[in-house]
Amino acid sequence: MMRGRELVNRLATGLVLLCAALALAPAARAEDGYGLWLRYAPLEGEALERLARFDPEIRINDHAGYIDPTLAAAADELARGIVSLLGDRAKARPSGNGIIEVACEGMMDMNPERFIVTPFREAGRRGLRITGGDYGACIYGAFGLLRELSLGHDPASITLDEAPAMPLRMLNHWDNPDGHVERGYAGRSIFDWWHLPDRLDQRMIDYARANASIGINGVAVNNVNARAFMLEPDYIAKLARLADAWRPYGIRVFLSARFSAPVDICGLATADPLDPAVAAWWQAKADEIYAAIPDFGGFLVKANSEGQPGPQDYGRSHADGANMLAAALGDRGTVIWRAFVYSADDETDRAMQAYNEFVPLDGQFADNVIVQVKNGPVDFQPREPFHPMFGAMPNTHLMLEAQVTKEYLGFASHLAFLAPMWEEVLDADTGHGGTVVRTVAQVVAPVGMAGVANTGSDRNWTGSDFDQANWYAFGRLAWNPQLSSDQIAREWAAQTFSRDPQFLGAAVPMMLESREAVVDYMTPLGLAHQMATGHHYGPGPWVCDLPRPEWNPCYYSRADAEGIGFDRSATGSNALGQYASAIAARWSDPETIDPALLLWFHHVGWNHQMRSGRTLWEELVWHYDRGAAKVDTMAETWSTLSEYVDEERFRAVSEMLAIQQREARWWRDASLAYWQSVNGLSLPAGAEPPAHPLDYYRGLEFPEAPGQ
């Protein structure tokens, strides 16, 4: 298909009368990012020749005219992908050279999600056969094969044998039924509850395709700060339409349930989990849901946390509450109970409260309850140590909760590739005989990972093009935690932007270093939660007047004239005591702890000598400077890549990077201005002074910041 740019160019040669100069903006239609990593951009060169030679036809099982919808979806995706990868070459008449056979069924001895892609030959023709444990495996096989083809691999030599490391790979949407997304930075919710069940937007299918392509198999559609009315019949009908649409893609729906729903929507006098009427209400509600959605996944519950109702309102434990709901679901589904709890009354170090509440309950949760634990003990900070509950509850199913949306990492405007952060926590040795990933994937029984989604109504789904990479990385890591950040970045960037080695050689390192840049300019050396109040936009280290102490940045920094950092050693809160002894021993000494976690666990003097030879103060400044400089480098790198990227997305990323450059500088300057007001120290020689006095930064207000 000819593009406008070409027309303009060729016309330029013929211009005479009024003089010409059509060297203007190209008319080529730019890409808008909606296609995600499933653009299937036409192959080139040898990769194109190989696929054109293979020239496959697609075969799927048919039982007397009935085709399983999952197989149909797999074949449909293969056809769409291959036609698109062939580009203009798809026009040629088929040679009948190749075969892709999609043959998933009845391999009863296999993990139902495992798929195998193997070459075969038949009557002189080459073929690739996708087999799997169940139909669902074939959709993974189809996407796995398409990924290989998209990366330009030779169809003749593709062999795959994959099974997910853990059975639950979920997205949690903090989407409200009115369309607002809590901590959403990509527009409005993608779920059009108002028009459901009558209208099913095409986006719901494309969303399922994207998820299936990276192995996500469960979606909690609504905010954990849940509205009870989403359990009412009209919403069950809406949910059922989504479940029907997503079933062919192997996705089960989950609902965030408000614990007080029996009171809220049915006027019961209590929601006490040990009250038989309450249990009966939930049992009937579960039956009602399963009548509409036979494969309903279950309930996700935020209870007794940040004002949400829960079993403790009735003097019952988290286990009492979770087990009552688990009994209602029976063997049909799962209760996912969040461990993100901290109390308005408890003066214990916030980082310790979840452990204190949950670890004593180890062994008391029903078998179809999973406790969902955030990666770190506070709240999705740019860097936290792993959560001490991992490894400490050997008789409980634990699942990891990660935040794909960047509440604390610069919203959608900052480029921060999160795979290295998740890799960091998954690979962390808990000291209890394994890593975090062993806990969530292997120890008791395989469990899973949940990611708080970053999707929205924006044309590119995630607000910025590079945030698509975090959705992708989350799914890929939940499928296979052994994948390296580098590989994930590389395959995402190749599918999303360009397979050109020059492009990948520049873009992938930029992605890999981006999260550490955010840590550097926001919260270096183990600092945390220095974001401004409520919306978490921009720096607010000075904030110290909020009613609950643990909502204040000053609670976390503990900065004073002598030093900075939260003493969580035995001389302080002793949060370290929640970790296995080997870990605690290493981290209890400021000299042996990883400096990246220093101020998380220790209050350290400003003049403390770091291993680098710098004082702590100098080291802090060094990190802020490195972070800001890294963003400048990212912007510079990107500016060299225009030839590989369509104009629309190139400009979008460029403009976002310009915002990030300015905001990184703002973070650095505001933070330094504040620390200087506390420690009275001057900046190290050569360090640039903040652009404005501290009062300027303190005076900035952003009532319109999104996502709150």
Place this chain on the structure above:
Amino acid sequence: MMRGRELVNRLATGLVLLCAALALAPAARAEDGYGLWLRYAPLEGEALERLARFDPEIRINDHAGYIDPTLAAAADELARGIVSLLGDRAKARPSGNGIIEVACEGMMDMNPERFIVTPFREAGRRGLRITGGDYGACIYGAFGLLRELSLGHDPASITLDEAPAMPLRMLNHWDNPDGHVERGYAGRSIFDWWHLPDRLDQRMIDYARANASIGINGVAVNNVNARAFMLEPDYIAKLARLADAWRPYGIRVFLSARFSAPVDICGLATADPLDPAVAAWWQAKADEIYAAIPDFGGFLVKANSEGQPGPQDYGRSHADGANMLAAALGDRGTVIWRAFVYSADDETDRAMQAYNEFVPLDGQFADNVIVQVKNGPVDFQPREPFHPMFGAMPNTHLMLEAQVTKEYLGFASHLAFLAPMWEEVLDADTGHGGTVVRTVAQVVAPVGMAGVANTGSDRNWTGSDFDQANWYAFGRLAWNPQLSSDQIAREWAAQTFSRDPQFLGAAVPMMLESREAVVDYMTPLGLAHQMATGHHYGPGPWVCDLPRPEWNPCYYSRADAEGIGFDRSATGSNALGQYASAIAARWSDPETIDPALLLWFHHVGWNHQMRSGRTLWEELVWHYDRGAAKVDTMAETWSTLSEYVDEERFRAVSEMLAIQQREARWWRDASLAYWQSVNGLSLPAGAEPPAHPLDYYRGLEFPEAPGQ
């Protein structure tokens, strides 16, 4: 470009092993509606051959390397459109046969927005020349020519000579800076204030293209219920980036200004328009805006209406307020002052209040003030008589305000093509020596039309595909009010869906009848404002308990045991007295008034004999039934058109029509159930009883209804 569907089909022939059956959902990428009427779908048949033969190159003016951005945009659009219309044929090498010359400049004697397209010949080559009064005319000329080409007209015989009927053709966005759109049914605001001015979404360019293509040349970007902070410097910078982006497309930006802004954002003690400090503040503010946006259009103001501040708060008149702002703008811009006022204290018929407040001020407004008057005297009902202010203020610039978004016509889910409604008001004889359109386009000085926009973040811009037609129709009518609804519907449908005469023969009549269907099933025979409270979703004729009388549906229906309708004749409120005597005379008699307006002006007995031979009650039922039946017919008609429309949009429209069918029935049943409870009459023979008892309808609640 080959589609997946074709691949699947051809593969089907070669299937052997597992048996085949790829008669499954096509992989073809469906259209999502983003392209609007600017899809430029490839031509076919003779139309394609003619354009391929013409095979134009494009020439534009160049001054020593400088190309005016508007000309560049025009050439860019021509290149994009022609390449797309040629489809696969754009691949052939150019013959150099044809020329399109874009030559707008310096025709000082012409209306600067007038364009002419004329054929010419040059050295044996055929050409089309676009000339115009100024650069801006050339963007209209380019879009005008592309419309002709898109409709399949022969390039050899295209001649156009057009100028807009009125100079101001505006969209008013009721978009809030937080992204919420008041009365928006298409998602979130299209304006990303958070990331402006740094990020300019491609949608902002495509929005400008769409507007320019239908002649819209002004945009008020924010809700008339305005936030004062949008006048602050950071928002001026954001607005300036939009103005820069839209300038090449001939669009000037306007800002809704909160009258109390000097108090709200600068702490002045008063916003009294006669206070010199207040006038000085606005003067300085205007200067500040013009420094950033030299072609800033001006302010749109909702004052002393529904709680908004205004000059009456200080004992001043609307003219005092408007003239003060007009002085601040000077000859640089325009104050558009809304006449939509009604008071919480005034017990006068709401339909009369705007006239009462404004007509005495005729002649007092400054020359750069326009008073913006809604089409009818109440509020964008499915049908209203024309507003009595039209024709009654000969010494004031009046502008027509229409609502493109369907607040009272079923939101985005009901198909209702509004051109016939606007045509009805534009063609209405005011009795003051002309029609409404003469008032807004010709009487004193040409003025304009404003449409309350229906755009949002939805992929298809307007929530439903057919609502794009209302955006299109508004612009086309503002450009040329002589265009018929039929022609507008036809050219829109051909560009948006299919040029096939079979398709147009079915779809165009469906569009043309759709608005009358809504009148029939919602508010027949001159009823108005029977919508439920606040959100205006669904029927609420029984509502009678709201604090302000004129917010209640019962205020408008005046239904009682004897009859129904609002007596606005001399025996009642005498709103009729606000109309010219010839009009008032005709409308004051229930026998001579158009039955479509009967209950607007008269309280009529249930057994009143209509000209149809039916009683009023029978006639009402007949209309409700006709409306619901019409929607059934629309759905049936659409179901026959699948071969002409891509799958995604075909299904989207089908699903919306199913919603409309159900809701039309709901409107009919709930209304009849309520009227029966008032009049005690049984239904005419053969009429179906309501599906539910009245209490059922009264009990329905929709707290999540959008747009409020």
